Amino acid sequence: MRIALHGNVFNEEVKPCIQQVIGFLQANGIEIIISKKFSDKYVQSFSQPGNFEIFRRITPSHKVDYVISLGGDGTLLETVSLVGKTETPILGINTGRLGFLATTPKDLIDQSLKDLLQKNYKLDCRTLIKLETNADIFKQARFALNEMAILKTDSSSMITVHTYVDGEYLNSYWADGLIVSTPTGSTGYSLSCGGPIVLPHSNNFVITPVSAHNLNVRPLIVSDLSEISFKVEARSNKFLISLDSKSESVDSYVKLTVRKEDFQAKLITFNHLNYFDTLRQKLNWGLDLRN
CATH class of the missing domain: 3.40.50.10330 (Probable inorganic polyphosphate/atp-NAD kinase; domain 1)
Structure with a gap:
């Protein structure tokens, strides 16, 4: 062994x-x-x-x-x-x-x-989230167990994240950022931003804004069979992408899509x-x- x-x-x-x-x-x-x-x-x-x-x-x-x-x-x-x-x-x-x-x-x-x-x-099989992008970032590890987050790069100006679910327009989030978390990640960064706790095998993603500038914007739960895509506007033309503990700065022209990864994380319990x-x-x- x-x-x-x-x-x-x-x-x-x-x-x-x-x-x-x-x-x-x-x-x-x-x-x-x-x-x-x-x-x-x-x-x-x-x-x-x-x-x-x-x-x-x-x-x-x-x-x-x-x-x-x-x-x-x-x-x-x-x-x-x-x-x-x-x-x-x-x-x-x-x-x-x-x-x-x-x-x-x-x-x-x-x-x-x-x-x-x-x-x-027992094996506890957890869903992973996969990032698809036209930018050369994160090398071979474009997946996360907890969440993918889009975040502003400085403390002065918010960003606008135009969000689409399965190609249909959802919302434009004026915020410090936006999180898409797995059920596993619902008890992490998403929770601290007001997102709900989702049980591990619920087959969902949670879309949670970070410090939204619209008080009526709330977290949203969608099926993990969904494809979620984004267009980002930032005054600096730069923003951050994070996958769990990894983060990289990218240009605003970068295309971003997340979906469920084809493989899972198998945790021993x-x-x-x-x-x-x-x-x-x-x-x-x-x-x-x-x-």
């Missing part, structure tokens, strides 16, 4: 978790390969080479059975980008803060790894965790003396 590791934070609190994971896998005869970023941090933190095979992106030739993400939700989003269309199952171990996606806590590392090796887990538990814990629902 081959397992890949990815992570990018190696502080004193996280280092014991990394040693615990590597030690467990080696003790069980698992072959380990690590991401380039993980390798660089490993050498800096432990002052010794790990003698592991290094990858920059998972490909079928790596013959990886699982990928373990060691960090928070941002690290797991990076891991999804590294896995791409191979759809290799991802286990997110939360050594960060929130842990909406990386749901395995540090105190359950050994038990979770045992369950993984014994195949006592265990029986002791479920989505509603995560919502209550991470959003502090039910914190009332009456409960």
